[in-house]
Amino acid sequence: MSHRDPLEAAKAKGQQQADAWNAAHPIGTRVIAYPSVRPEFDAVIAAKTRLVTTTRTPAWILGHGTPHVSVHGYGGGIKLEHVDIDHDSPLGDGERLAHVLTPENHSRIDNWLDGLNVFAKSYWENVDGKLRTTGLRIGAGPGRVVARYGDTIIWHADGRFTVRTAVAS
Known part of the structure; x- marks a missing residue:
């Protein structure tokens, strides 16, 4: 048994998984992707x-x-084991990507928009008498x-962007 046999076996198994995915999920499939780590970890x-x-x-x-x-919104490939089919997607027809804007992902989304050559700038509002960043202006x-x-x-x-307003609690 050569040292290449395990590698060839891994490639064959991976190709079977990719082929099965492609047969069941065409380009444009709505998904939730975890580029770095899955939530259970x-x-x-x-x-x-x-x-x-998508x-x-x-x-x-x-x-x-x-x-x-x-996937749309990420520059490289993501392991299939880090991609879930999104059966309850907020995406409608002709929509590629949905991001919920938070203070934690504000910079990442701003950088992503810059990469698309879309103008984006922090949005400021008066909150309790102080000027604070409360969102992002896009376009x-x-x-x-x-x-x-x-x-x-x-x-x-x-190429358009729209916003779905958060439901106030």
Whole structure:
């Protein structure tokens, strides 16, 4: 038995997983992706990095056989074991990605928008007599939108952004 046999077996198994995924889930499938860690292993990190999104590529395997897929809102591939089908998705037809804006992910979302060449700027409001950051202004001109913390930012396939306002409790 050569040392390559385990690698070839891992590649074959990974390719079977990727092929099964692709047969069941076309590009555009609504998913929840955890780029760094799944919530059952670290709920805090998973909550900060989780993406409610859609797939943008078919699944493929890396050189060691691990199957991956690419999603909107993340530059690289994510392990299939870190991707769940989103049966209760807030995404509608023609919507690629949904982010709930929080103070913790504000910088990450701002950087992501910069990468898309979309103007974004912190949104400030007077809170208890003090000027505080309360959200993010996205876009320029008449099409710009404001997302406050707790709101869901929706990225549409046509490049537009809309905001679903958080429900006040």
